[in-house]
Amino acid sequence: MATKNIIADLNKGEKLTGTNYNIWHKKMTFLLNIWQELFEDLTTIMTRSLEGNTAQSRRDLEDFETWSKKDCCAHFTLLSCMHDDLISAYEHCAIAKDMWDQLRFDFGGTSVTRLRSLVLKFEMYKKDPENSMTEHLRIMSAMIRDLKNAEVVLSDEQQLQAVIRSLPNSWVNMRKILTHNENIKNFADVSRHVELEAQREEVICATTLFAQGGKHNGN
Structure with missing residues (x-):
């Protein structure tokens, strides 16, 4: 079992x-x-x-x-x-x-072609709408780990920019905030801010739905 x-x-x-x-x-x-x-x-x-x-x-x-x-x-x-x-x-x-x-x-090899494929996949990765933000960040973290295992060490700036690029198109303002926030220096920093923003959006969505439900009940 x-x-x-x-x-x-x-x-x-x-x-x-x-x-x-x-x-x-x-x-x-x-x-x-x-x-x-x-x-x-x-x-x-x-x-x-x-x-x-x-x-x-x-x-x-x-x-x-x-x-x-x-x-x-x-x-x-x-x-x-x-x-x-x-x-x-x-x-x-x-x-x-x-x-x-x-x-x-x-x-299992670390050929030049495979390394390029790993790096390109990470740099071009976009969040899947079916995944939660936590799942999305977990996938990106796994990709960073795979690159490290293949002896490709990404700088904090590379990791940071890749996460920002991967965010949904609807997060335009959040991308700008993350880009210009000097306190965000690495993957852990940007992950924390992104997850907090995702939680904030979930609360707003739930509150809106609750309010709309109350109006319907009132009618």
Whole structure:
């Protein structure tokens, strides 16, 4: 039950997209280690031995069947924790180890192209209307962490400007305030101000709806 909850949490959260490989790899390693020792399956390959009637043959068959079941679980877990766009590219892998190794080869490197992709994604990122401001900032924080893991350290000014650019178009005035506020110096500072503004807007919206409801009831 606990493992199912962990998978559910991973599915609700950020799945593998290709640019977040480092943190995804850490989460999956932890998950597969605590769940039926599935991580061992990613480092071993077993083949079905020839059938026989000896005790050793029966033990070999039992070992293979146990490994095969774990491999299926690991295979399913990896696929279920990656973005839909990537599933079709890796579901063909015969065993979980092949998939694990291929993902590391494709996304675990720090090539110039990958680094540029990570930086560009961060600098051009815009808030998704479906996400709360807290979720939005959490995503940006994860992107900063991914860049740091790839040995790309962004300055406080770069992080600050990226957050300001990512805000909704309706936040024009707030963008100006954040840009010219000399007390806002880093990601933590701008995050605090942005979350407070989002909370203020929520209160105003709720108050307006309540007032409108009172008028309707009065009529």
